[in-house]
Amino acid sequence: MPTSYRHLHLATDSHQVLWVTLEVQGEVSNLLTSDVLDELQHVANVARAQRPRGLILSSGKPSGFIAGIDLKRFSEFNTSAAALAFSTQGQRVxxxxxxxxxPTLALIDGFCVGGGLELALALKYRVASNRPAxxxxxxxxxxxxxxxxxGSVRSVATLGIFKAMKLMLSGELISAxxxxxxxxxxxxxxxEQLRDTSLHTLLKAPRYRRPPWYLRILNVFTPARQLIGLKLRHDLAQHTPEAHYPAPYALLQLWETHGGNRNAMFAAEAASVAALVTSPTAQQLVRVFFLQNRLKALGNPANCSAQHVHIVGAGTMGSDIAAWCTQRGLQVSVQNHTADTHDANIATADVIIEAITENRAAKQQLFIALERQAKPDALLLSNTSSIxxxxxxxGLREPQRLLGLHFCSPLFNMPLVEIAYDAHAYDHSLLLRVLAFARRLDKLPLPLQSSPGFLVTRLLMPYLLEGIRLQQQGIPAAIIDQAARDFGMQLGPLELADTIGLDVCQHIGDTLARKSQLDVPLTLYHKVKAGKLGKKSGEGFYRYRNGKILQTERATWNGNLALLQSKxxxxxxxxxxxxxxxxxxxDADLLDAAMIFGAGFPAFRGSILHDPQV
Structure with a gap:
């Protein structure tokens, strides 16, 4: 073997086991590129010739095993031919x-995703550390x-069709x-047992575990694959429209067609990926991936020393924030909105989050009381969405201490938190602490200048009110919401208004209208006056029972759907x-990130500003 590689380190131990350590130069994580694959190919060929007792592939990076392909080079795949060549190279290696x-084994500590897991699946054994990372x-x-x-072939061979498809179609990461x-x-x-266990497993070379025989038979027979594919396709369509996200459907199609023939499946897999890589959907989703990483990089959770979070406001949002913080291992205390009552937890909390009703005077009085009782270095944060x-x-002695920490709703679905600061009076060191706290909560922080509605609420309200205005003009609510969902929005504007609460929408609309040209439709005032507040009252733009929309007669409308979406x-x-x-x-990229991660704007469209269909 050559004495050195650029990205690999080789060593043979006393058991004649070849240890191959991957440490991609110039990267924080191991990423697969053509150069890295070339070196891996060379090692595999030489190892075949020299016949060690076994081979263990591990990582020299603290971040993990392999984090997939290098997406920074995704733009290099500007033709299907280039993408096909790279996929074929990866398959060959x-x-x-x-x-x-x-015997071969992947020693996995940290991330093992995408192409990294596909390579690990090509080895006979896999041993993973149980650390959370x-x-x-x-x-x-x-x-x-x-x-x-x-990976589409080997995951099915290793796990069986149902477990493999769940892993691939969801795209979710799982623990060891x-x-x-x-x-x-x-x-x-x-x-600490990882290396010894890996070596012991390799030397013992236990019998390869395969899925049960009946699952292997399902993979062989075309009619069985077609029936299973039909069910999986139906389930997938409930939450992932094929017109918007074609990749999972392409995966199902190639398995239904070629699942019984490994060689044909490999060829079809590479061709399918090559066709998808150059699609607008893939290009936009890769852009969104980098937007997500940009937000993650804004705060370092390791810089957050907070242990005790105190929440004022025990309503829906306050309770959700408390639950979220508790799940992240923080000590949490909660009190109702009683600004004039001393709570011992205020004096000991590292972070105090206000989550009371959207009332300016009430919030002002609360923070005056909190400032007197809180530790001098405690973070004072408001979850306001509009003020x-x-x-x-x-009214504070040190107004620069207060920052906004708006959790986008629903909190458990939306990863974004808006961190609002007064551009004329804020402490940059405090802002950095709040960014770190947001990352400690596994949220995506977005710093922005304070203004009415901040960013997400300010952008959503014109969309929501335009939907109400169109309904006021006679277009059925169901048609309006369906047009929005067909575009890719998670909720139509009228569904969203009912979910938020029409009284809340009116209050926010009025607040924003005082400092903008926003026009609140009369229909909204009429419904609020009549007590039709949406889901929480049982009726708004729809009628509800137990929180579910009651089915109505099928709405009909003969207008232009594309024009309706544009409006x-x-x-x-x-x-x-x-x-x-x-x-x-x-900048515009961060604005797009706010819409995607905080408002449910369709990720496959990439940008509210750039999409030609808007």
Missing amino acids: CQLFADLPF TRLGLPEVKLGIHPGFG AQARAIGLVDACVDP PIEDIAS LLAPLRQEARECLVQKIVE
Whole structure:
């Protein structure tokens, strides 16, 4: 073997086991590129010739095993031919390792995802550490593609069709313990036992575990694959429209057609990925991936020393925040809105979050009381969604202490938190602490200048009110909401209004209208006056029973759907441009991130500003 590689370190131990350590130069994580694959191919060929007793592939990076392909080079795949060549190269390297005539093992500590897991599946055994940072999965569908290094074949052969498809179609990452439970890894051990267990497993070379015989038969017979595919396709369509996200459907199609023939499946997998890579959906989803990473990089959870979070306001949002913080291992205390009552937890809390009703005066009085009782270095945060932070902080001795921490709703579904600051009076060191706290909560922080409605609420309200205005003009509510969902929005504007509460919508609309050109439709006032507040009262734009919309007669409308979608989203687009002019957020990319991660704007469209259909 050559004395050195650029990205690999080789060593043979006393048992004649070859240890191959991957440490990609110039990267924080191990990422697969053509150069890295070339070196892996060379090692596999030389190892075949030299016949060690076994081979263990591990990582020299603290972040994990392999974090998939290098998405920074995704733009290089500007033709299907380039993508096909890369996928074929990855398949070839994986097959070389799969064909080695001696035991092989992947030692997994940290992330093992995408192409990294596909390579691990090509080895005979996999041993993973049980530390929380160890996560395994095939998340390619979230990038608009599917496994392309043979993972669609080997995952089914290892797990059986149902477990494999669940892993691939969801794109979710699982823990090492979960991976052990489904048969994805052979052992899940403490980090300090990882090397010894890996070596012991390799030398013992236990019999390869395969899925039950009946699952293997299902994979062989075409009629069985077609029936299973029909069921999986139906389930998938309930939440992932094929017109918007074609990759999971392409994966199902290639398995239904070629699942019984490994060689044909490999070829079809590479061709399918090559076609998907150049699609607008994949290009946009990769852009969204980098937007997400940009937000993550804004705060370092390791810099957060907070242990005790005190929440004032025990309503829906306050309770949700408390539950979320508790799940992240923080000590949490909660009190009702009683600004004049001393609570011992206020004096000991590291972070105090206000989550009371949207009333400026009430929030002002509360924070005056909190400032007197809180520790000097405690973070004072408001979950307001519409009131400028400087207005709430106007009565404080140190107004720069107060920052906004708006959890986008629903909190358990939306990863974004808006961190609002007064551009004329804020402490940058405090802002950094809040960014770190947000990352400690596994949220995506977005710093922005304080203004009425901040960013997400300010952008959503014109969309919501335009939907109400169109309904006021005679277009059925169901038609309006369906048009929005067909565009890709998670909720139509009228569904969203009913969910928020029409009284809340009216209050926010009035608040924003005082400092903008926003026009609140009369229909909204009439419904609130009549007590029709939406889901919480049982009736709004729809009627509800136990929180579910009651089915009504099928609505009919003969208008132009594309024009309706354009009308719905035009006010949102205009408001987005105005926010950029006012520098509410740093740039258009962060504005897009706010809409995608905080408002449910369809990720496959990428940008409210750039999409030609808006």
